[in-house]
Amino acid sequence: MKKQDISENLVNLAYLAIGSNLGSKIRNIEITKVELEKYKIKILRSSSYYISESWPDPSMPNYINIIIKIKTSLTPLELLKICNLIELKLGRVRGKKNAPRTCDIDIIDYDKKILNENNSQLILPHPRMSKRNFVLLPLFEVDKSWKHPKSKINIVNLINSLPVKDLRSIKQI
Helix, strand or coil, X not given: CCEECCCCCEEEEEEEEEEECCCCHHHHHHHHHHHHHCCCCEEEEECCCEEECCCCCCCCCCEEEEEEEXXXXXXXXXXXXXXXXHHHHCCCCCCCCCCCCCCEEEEEEECCCCECCCCXXXXXXXXXXXXXXXXHHHHXXXXXXXXXXXXXXXXXXXXXXCCHHHHXXXXXX
């Protein structure tokens, strides 16, 4: 899906999941969006906020999540570096896996690319996205015709494959 932008740069479409379960969650997400735009990342669409239980430990604070559709001339690894930088700027401390955090940014899909090199810092599309209600429901809101780049399964079928308890445990706010 490469398109020539007015500036003649190759432009890539990507989807980012942004979540927070510490501090002022919605404010953290909004600051993240502002920070992304400072790096020539154009936000085309943003989903509503979704509140969901913390995974894998529901006793941790609930998450607020969104999906944004962006266009960028950054490469996937450049985009990942920017996302990691913004997470740090918002106070994310990389400690225990799945620990609560002020900011979490995941690249869900980058221009339909499939990237899974051994010891790569980045796997595309995101390897666990098709099992996550907090990714699939906001992604559907942003792009109802989205298909998984690897499996080619459309977003509606991915949502329908989620357990009912996962569909009931998330709320649009």
